[in-house]
Amino acid sequence: MELYHSIIADTHLTLLGMSLRRWDYDPAKAWHDTGESELVMLRDAAFELGGSGCPSANFTCVTGKEDLVPKDEILLYGKDLSELKGDVSFARLAFLLTDDLGGDDEATYQAIRDMEFVKYHVFPEGYMVRISSESNREQVRLSKTAIARGIDFRAVGSAYIKGYHKNPHVKRVQIVFITDNAVVSELAKTAKKVDDITRTLTHILEGIPTDCGSCNLKPICDEVEGMREMHFGMRNKG
Numbered sequence: 001m002e003l004y005h006s007i008i009a010d011t012h013l014t015l016l017g018m019s020l021r022r023w024d025y026d027p028a029k030a031w032h033d034t035g036e037s038e039l040v041m042l043r044d045a046a047f048e049l050g051g052s053g054c055p056s057a058n059f060t061c062v063t064g065k066e067d068l069v070p071k072d073e074i075l076l077y078g079k080d081l082s083e084l085k086g087d088v089s090f091a092r093l094a095f096l097l098t099d100d101l102g103g104d105d106e107a108t109y110q111a112i113r114d115m116e117f118v119k120y121h122v123f124p125e126g127y128m129v130r131i132s133s134e135s136n137r138e139q140v141r142l143s144k145t146a147i148a149r150g151i152d153f154r155a156v157g158s159a160y161i162k163g164y165h166k167n168p169h170v171k172r173v174q175i176v177f178i179t180d181n182a183v184v185s186e187l188a189k190t191a192k193k194v195d196d197i198t199r200t201l202t203h204i205l206e207g208i209p210t211d212c213g214s215c216n217l218k219p220i221c222d223e224v225e226g227m228r229e230m231h232f233g234m235r236n237k238g
């Protein structure tokens with residue numbers, strides 16, 4: 001699955017030079033997952049990631065290239081939860097190393113969707129996530145109790161990695177958090193691009209025409225390596 005290679009590589013380039021903290025995944029460090037969505041009332045909130053209109057971004061990329069996801073780990077660019085004093089800009093990215101996702105294009109697409117949906121099934125206690133799939137925003141309300149108990153990105157990231165590993169296709173996971181930085185606006189544009197790729201895959205699987213010259217998805221296929229091969233590979237099979 002090479003569709004997302006350039007996105008992962010470009011994102012790391014964008015973040016290059018920023019101060020970074022990284023932790024190996026340790027399932028024992030994962031923050032308690034309540035198993036269902038939890039309401040954190042405004043009066044019980046310490047602050048919001050992506051709140052007060054601050055930029056926010058979220059995307060998931062799948063790859064089969066081992067060196068793009070060297071191990072299960074959590075990366076943090078910016079302040080950790082205990083260091084934040086108010087609402088800030090926020091991005092959470094997930095880079096997943098997978099097997100061949102079942103071989104054919106339809107199975108691949110379905111596997112990508114399943115992995116994307118993991119984000120709707122991770123519920124760290126005191127960490128209320130609101131996701132807008134239309135704008136690719138992920139906004140999080142932190143409870144004062146969770147902050148007092150010492151919640152941090154290492155623990156939250158470990159909870160996410162645990163969630164992704166429930167999918168048998170997933171071999172390794174890198175979770176990247178970015179707080180309080182102008183780069184989040186840049187990543188919001190990347191999130192839109194990732195969304196465009198996934199939507200183009202949907203159209204391809206629905207069987208759109210194969211004349212690139214008159215196809216309104218051409219700008220995406222011009223930019224993303226592997227998209228045309230996927231479309232014409234499907235046609236040849238049909």
Ligand code: SF4
Nearest residue numbers: 212215218221228231
């Ligand atoms: S490969 Fe060509 S026809 Fe297929 S989606 Fe891309 S631009 Fe459209």
